Structure formats: structure tokens, C-alpha cells
Amino acid sequence: MGIACLIIGFSQSMAFAGLRDQAQVYREEGRSAQRRGDVESAVTFYQKAIGLDAGFAQPYHDLGVLYERQGQLQMAVQAYERALSLDPNYLEAGANLGSLYRRLGETTRALPRLLKAAVLFDQRGDLQSAKRFYQEVLEVDPNHAQALEGLAGVLERLGEHAEAVTAWTKLALLDEQHGDLEAAKSAHARAAASDPHSIEAATNLALVSERLGQRHEAVSSWVTVGELDEQRGDLHAARRAYERALSLDPDSPRTLASLAVVSEGLGDRDQAVAYWAKCREVSSSEDPWRLRAEARLVELGVIKTGPVYRGHVVAQEFQGNSRSVQQFRMMTEQERW
Numbered sequence: 001m002g003i004a005c006l007i008i009g010f011s012q013s014m015a016f017a018g019l020r021d022q023a024q025v026y027r028e029e030g031r032s033a034q035r036r037g038d039v040e041s042a043v044t045f046y047q048k049a050i051g052l053d054a055g056f057a058q059p060y061h062d063l064g065v066l067y068e069r070q071g072q073l074q075m076a077v078q079a080y081e082r083a084l085s086l087d088p089n090y091l092e093a094g095a096n097l098g099s100l101y102r103r104l105g106e107t108t109r110a111l112p113r114l115l116k117a118a119v120l121f122d123q124r125g126d127l128q129s130a131k132r133f134y135q136e137v138l139e140v141d142p143n144h145a146q147a148l149e150g151l152a153g154v155l156e157r158l159g160e161h162a163e164a165v166t167a168w169t170k171l172a173l174l175d176e177q178h179g180d181l182e183a184a185k186s187a188h189a190r191a192a193a194s195d196p197h198s199i200e201a202a203t204n205l206a207l208v209s210e211r212l213g214q215r216h217e218a219v220s221s222w223v224t225v226g227e228l229d230e231q232r233g234d235l236h237a238a239r240r241a242y243e244r245a246l247s248l249d250p251d252s253p254r255t256l257a258s259l260a261v262v263s264e265g266l267g268d269r270d271q272a273v274a275y276w277a278k279c280r281e282v283s284s285s286e287d288p289w290r291l292r293a294e295a296r297l298v299e300l301g302v303i304k305t306g307p308v309y310r311g312h313v314v315a316q317e318f319q320g321n322s323r324s325v326q327q328f329r330m331m332t333e334q335e336r337w
Contacts, residue, residue: 023053030062039066057086061093068100076100091120095133107140114140118150130154143174152190161195168194169204176208184208192221199228203241210248219245219252226258235265251282253289260296273302 030045043066049059064079080097083090098113118133134151137144152167172187185208191201206221226241242259246252260275276293283290297303 019052020056023049023056023059026052027056027059027062030059034062034066039070042066055086057083057090057093060086061090061096064093064096068096073100073104077104091117091124095121095129098133099136102136102140111137111140111144115144115147118147122150122154127154127158131158145171145174148174149187152187152194156190156194162198164194165191165198165201169201172204172208181208181212185212192224197228197231199225199232202228206244215248219249219255222248223255223258226262230262235262238262239266253279253283253287253293256282257289257292260293269300273297273300276300277302 026045026049030042030049033039033041033045043063046059046063046066049056050063060079060083064076064083067073067076067079077097077100080093080100083093084097087093094113095117098110098117101107101110101113114133114137118130118137121127121133122130131151131154134147134154137147138151141147148167148171152164152171155161155164155167168187168191172184172191175181175184175187185205188201188205188208192198192205195201202221202224206218206225209215209218209221222241222245226238226245229235229238229241239259239262242255242262245255246259249255256275256279260272260279263269263272263275276296280290280293280297283293294303294305298305
């Protein structure tokens with residue numbers, strides 16, 4: 001009896017496989033007809049495939065595509081829904097159904113379908129499709145945090161850095177509105193990392209760091225803003241950024257030196273001297289900022305020399321003399337040989 005049941009089960013399995021194979025043949029014929037533009041034949045073949053194997057999800061999806069193109073939208077919805085009832089992870093069917101619901105104005109039904117499609121395309125590595133569906137979600141709900149985060153990440157990987165900064169910044173502003181400053185800081189930091197030349201991103205990161213009371217990180221970000229302003233030639237903006245950094249840490253040698261350089265660039269010698277002098281004053285004897293400050297004050301004629309600067313010069317001379325002695329000894333040894 002047991003052997004007989006196994007034989008019957010095996011036979012049924014073989015029969016099912018045979019039906020699926022034949023249904024697949026009809027589906028391929030339908031796709032060929034569809035590519036030729038023969039819609040009537042395509043529908044016939046898809047229906048034959050379904051007639052042979054009612055559990056075959058793909059021809060339902062194919063019918064949905066045809067119905068949608070012909071403007072038979074409710075029939076398309078039914079076909080996509082049937083495909084998904086047979087295969088809940090059918091990505092293309094879910095994506096098409098989400099877009100169709102959006103066209104029909106049924107946003108409540110559209111949103112989860114569109115988001116799921118975006119996430120699955122993202123995981124599959126199909127970044128262009130993921131981008132498209134994240135954008136569709138945001139057209140339905142412009143403040144959808146998950147879609148913003150997903151879109152920003154996809155744009156980064158596509159190399160579209162300016163657009164990524166925009167998405168990260170919008171997400172950060174939403175986090176700020178909800179009072180989640182740590183999440184906002186994280187999004188601003190991603191924006192700044194996505195485009196290191198974005199003054200907007202660096203400024204936003206500096207501001208949120210200030211609000212969080214993270215003085216050291218705020219100072220670093222304001223200095224970055226100043227450096228970016230310098231690079232684009234806006235010395236007045238650079239000075240404002242450096243002054244903001246200095247207000248948070250009045251004894252920062254790096255910030256004082258930056259302000260001194262910008263003041264020189266703006267032709268304000270007295271202010272530059274004051275910043276260089278303060279930089280020298282607050283720096284330790286081993287700090288390279290002190291060496292730079294002393295060197296510049298000597299060049300500006302404010303001081304004749306300084307202990308750190310003089311020590312640096314002596315060290316350079318000593319190293320030069322040492323090299324000369326080594327070269328002399330090598331030449332002497334060669335002559336002896």
C-alpha cells in the first residue's frame with residue numbers, strides 16, 4: 001500500500017511538472033506575441049498557460065501588464081493581485097500594482113507596495129529601480145523618513161552626491177522637527193560625508209552639534225565651513241565661520257591661526273598680528289601652531305625671533321651639517337679605498 005501511494009504521488013508530481021512546463025511554453029509564446037505587438041494572441045497564450053496551471057503566477061502578471069497598457073485598469077489590478085496571492089514575493093507584480101494604485105489615487109494601498117518594491121530592488125542591487133520607487137513613495141508622502149533614508153543611500157551609491165545631500169538634509173530637518181537631534185546629527189553627518197565640499201552640509205552639522213552641546217565637534221565643523229569658504233574665495237564668510245568656532249573655544253590655536261591668515265588676506269594686518277600673537281600665547285612649546293605663529297610674527301616684523309622658531313632653525317642647520325659630515329666621511333672612505 002505504501003509503495004502504491006509513493007508511485008501515485010510520484011506520478012502526480014511528474015504530471016504537475018509536465019503541466020508547468022507546457023504552461024511555461026505558452027507563456028513564452030505569449031511574451032513573443034506581446035513583443036511583436038500582437039496583443040490578442042498574447043492574451044490567448046497567457047490564458048492557455050493559466051488554464052493548464054492555475055497556480056502559475058507569471059502569466060497573471062503578464063496579463064496585468066497588457067491590461068494596464070490597454071487602459072483596462074481594474075482588470076490589471078485583479079491580475080496583479082492574483083499573481084501576488086500566488087507568490088507574495090513577486091517583486092515586479094508588487095511594484096506594478098503599487099504604481100497602478102498610485103495612478104488610481106488609492107494612496108493608502110499604493111504606499112506599502114511602492115516602499116516594499118523600493119527596498120527589494122535596493123537589496124537586489126538594482127539601484128535605478130530602487131531610486132524610482134523611493135521617489136514614487138515620496139511623491140505620495142514627501143516626509144516619509146524611511147523612503148528619504150533609502151533614497152539618500154541609493155543616490156550616494158549612484159554617485160549623485162548633490163542629490164544625496166538634499167535627501168539627507170531633508171531627513172535631518174524632519175528629525176529635528178521631531179526633537180530627535182542625535183538622529184538629525186547622524187543625517188547631517190551623512191550629508192557632509194556624501195559631499196565633503198558642501199558648505200550647507202558642514203554648516204548644518206556644526207549647528208546641530210552646538211544644539212547638542214558637543215563643543216569640540218561643533219568647532220571642527222565650523223572650521224571646515226571656514227576652509228570651504230576660503231577655497232571658494234569668500235574670505236568674509238570664512239572669517240564669520242572661524243569666529244563662530246573661536247566663540248566656542250577661544251584658545252584653539254588652529255582657529256586662531258586660520259583667523260590670522262584670513263585677516264591677512266583681507267588686508268587687516270593689525271587683526272592678523274593679534275590673532276598670531278594669541279595663537280603663540282596659547283600654544284605649548286611643542287605645538288606646531290606655535291612655531292607657525294612665531295615664524296609669521298618674525299616675517300611680519302613684530303618680533304625678531306622666538307625660542308621655538310630659533311630652536312627649529314638650529315635643528316634644521318644641525319641636520320644639514322650632519323648630512324654634510326656624513327657625505328664628507330663617505331667621500332673620505334671612498335678615497336681611502
